Amino acid sequence: xxxxxxxxxxxxxxxxxxxxxxxxxxxxxxxxxxxxxxxxxxxxxxxxxxxxxxxxxxxxxxxxxxxxxxxxxxxxxxxxxxxxxxxxxxxxxxxxxxxxxxxxxxxxxxxxxxxxxxxxxxxxxxxxxxxxxxxxxxxxxxxxxxxxxxxxxxxxxxxxxxxxxxxxxxxxxxxxxxxxxxxxxxxxxxxxxxxxxxxxxxxxxxxxxxxxxxxxxxxxxxxxxxxxxxxxxxxxxxxxxxxxxxxxxxxxxxx
Amino acid sequence: xxxxxxxxxxxxxxxxxxxxxxxxxxxxxxxxxxxxxxxxxxxxxxxxxxxxxxxxxxxxxxxxxxxxxxxxxxxxxxxxxxxxxxxxxxxxxxxxxxxxxxxxxxxxxxxxxxxxxxxxxxxxxxxxxxxxxxxxxxxxxxxxxxxxxxxxxxxxxxxxxx
Numbered sequence: 001x002x003x004x005x006x007x008x009x010x011x012x013x014x015x016x017x018x019x020x021x022x023x024x025x026x027x028x029x030x031x032x033x034x035x036x037x038x039x040x041x042x043x044x045x046x047x048x049x050x051x052x053x054x055x056x057x058x059x060x061x062x063x064x065x066x067x068x069x070x071x072x073x074x075x076x077x078x079x080x081x082x083x084x085x086x087x088x089x090x091x092x093x094x095x096x097x098x099x100x101x102x103x104x105x106x107x108x109x110x111x112x113x114x115x116x117x118x119x120x121x122x123x124x125x126x127x128x129x130x131x132x133x134x135x136x137x138x139x140x141x142x143x144x145x146x147x148x149x150x151x152x153x154x155x156x157x158x159x160x161x162x163x164x165x166x167x168x169x170x171x172x173x174x175x176x177x178x179x180x181x182x183x184x185x186x187x188x189x190x191x192x193x194x195x196x197x198x199x200x201x202x203x204x205x206x207x208x209x210x211x212x213x214x215x216x217x218x219x220x221x222x223x224x225x226x227x228x229x230x231x232x233x234x235x236x237x238x239x240x241x242x243x244x245x246x247x248x249x250x251x252x253x254x255x
Numbered sequence: 256x257x258x259x260x261x262x263x264x265x266x267x268x269x270x271x272x273x274x275x276x277x278x279x280x281x282x283x284x285x286x287x288x289x290x291x292x293x294x295x296x297x298x299x300x301x302x303x304x305x306x307x308x309x310x311x312x313x314x315x316x317x318x319x320x321x322x323x324x325x326x327x328x329x330x331x332x333x334x335x336x337x338x339x340x341x342x343x344x345x346x347x348x349x350x351x352x353x354x355x356x357x358x359x360x361x362x363x364x365x366x367x368x369x370x371x372x373x374x375x376x377x378x379x380x381x382x383x384x385x386x387x388x389x390x391x392x393x394x395x396x397x398x399x400x401x402x403x404x405x406x407x408x409x410x411x412x413x414x415x416x417x
Contacts, residue, residue: 061312080312086305089410090327099323103313133411151313 009074010155010187011060012036016069018055029055031212032069039074039154042181042188044202046195046241048249052213053191057157060189075154081161085140087132093143094119094128100150118146121180138169142176149180156181158190162197171229174200178225195238195245200229205241209248216248261286261343262350274357279348286347287340294336298329331406338399345391364390 018030029052037043047053058064059071061080087096097115106114119125122142132140141161148156162170178201181188192198198205199221206218219241223233264285268278302325310324352365360366364387371379407413 063308063311077312077314080308082305082308084305086309088306088309088324088327090330090406100313103315103319103323131409131411147313 008039009072010037010039010041011074011078011189012070012072013056013060014070014072016056016059016066016071018052018059018064019067028212030066031214033208033213033215035206035215037155037187037189040185040187042178042190042201042203044198044205045189045191045208046198046205046245047191047193047208047213048210048245049193051208051210053193053208054159056208056213057159057189057191060155061157073155077151077153078155078157079148079151079153080157081141081144081148081159083160083163085132085137085144087140087143087147089132092129092131093124093135093139096132096143097146097150100147104150104152114150118150119143121149122146122176136169137165138173141165141173145173145177145180149184149186153186155187155189158188160192163192163194170197174229175226177201182225195242196229196234199234199238199241200227205237207241207244207248217244261347262354265351265354269355274355274359276360278355279351279360282347282351283344286343287337290340290343291333291336294333294339295329298332298336299325301332302328331403331410331412334399334403334406338395338403341394341399342391345394349387 013033013035016030016033016035017028019026019028021027033056035043035045045053045056055064057080059066060073061078062073063080087093088099091099094115097118098111101111101114102108116125116128119128122145124139124142124146127135127139132143135143144161162173165173174197177188180186188201190198190201199219202221204218204220207216208214209216219237221234221237223231227234261282264282265278268281272278272281306324306328307320310320315323348363349365349368352360352363353369356366356369364383367383368380368387371377371383
């Protein structure tokens with residue numbers, strides 16, 4: 001395994017394999033993953049539950065290391081958003097965003113203004129003093145999004161961040177995420193098991209198989225943003241991808 | 256360590272510090288330290304792994320992780336530990352004052368109790384018992400209860416009845 005930070009892409013994986021030894025048995029979770037996310041690119045990573053998507057993001061985020069293969073991350077520590085908002089419950093919404101700036105080394109004088117600007121990006125400037133338990137699920141995930149942006153990273157990793165939200169809130173957050181992505185020029189690697197969501201958001205959709213996770217196929221989404229989840233183009237491509245995904249899951253089930 | 260009543264340290268403390276205030280302080284400290292340490296350790300152990308991951312993703316180094324994630328996460332259990340430590344210390348202090356008496360130790364509620372016994376003065380004994388109870392309840396209600404309530408409320412946790 002080798003790690004380096006010199007790359008022109010936001011992140012590139014070459015033959016990345018991850019296996020765990022459990023009870024004396026070796027389980028291969030990810031098998032020879034080749035994947036590149038260009039600078040400023042939005043890639044959706046799609047797969048059924050248990051295909052190792054989260055493991056893959058964890059490795060890119062530096063929380064875990066590959067068993068073999070090459071993983072190159074350009075532009076420092078990537079930001080990572082989890083399925084849960086994972087806000088620190090003792091800090092206010094503003095405090096959570098502030099901590100990201102503080103750990104990045106932003107001087108105290110400049111932080112309050114930046115906190116408000118980041119909260120404005122996610123339309124929460126009026127709730128800066130609220131604690132996480134006083135916010136709705138969608139608002140919490142927005143704070144988490146502002147905190148991720150506060151890291152100033154060129155790469156944002158997202159691990160099914162909207163899976164626990166209702167459809168309408170999710171729809172709103174999709175639009176806000178796309179806006180942020182276009183405005184900030186960051187690269188996004190978005191993990192989901194929701195085919196429509198993958199197509200709605202990504203410029204490319206990469207499909208992973210289950211156990212072991214391998215890249216099965218990838219699709220380019222030609223329609224430009226902003227697009228909506230109910231657009232016919234999104235629907236067509238989603239139908240096509242779902243067919244391949246279903247085939248994958250059935251094949252896996254017969255093993 | 257918590258299984259050992261700290262009054263058991265009184266003879267050792269007298270040997271080490273003679274009949275001085277240090278003896279009493281040592282017994283109080285030995286009563287409180289295990290509870291406080293347990294509170295801190297279990298609070299850190301119970302920190303959700305997800306919050307540790309957040310710290311790492313935000314780029315926290317070892318010290319920043321302790322300062323910004325682990326210590327605040329452990330605060331409620333730490334306070335519970337300090338509260339228990341106080342209760343143990345208070346008991347130990349009374350016991351120590353009844354066991355050890357010397358003009359060099361000044362006056363305390365324990366001494367007052369003892370004096371009541373020596374003088375066969377029942378009103379002094381009961382007056383002292385009431386005072387001991389009052390101090391205990393006051394510290395609990397004035398110091399710990401509001402502090403615990405505040406910390407738990409802040410996190411959206413409902414304080415249990417005290």
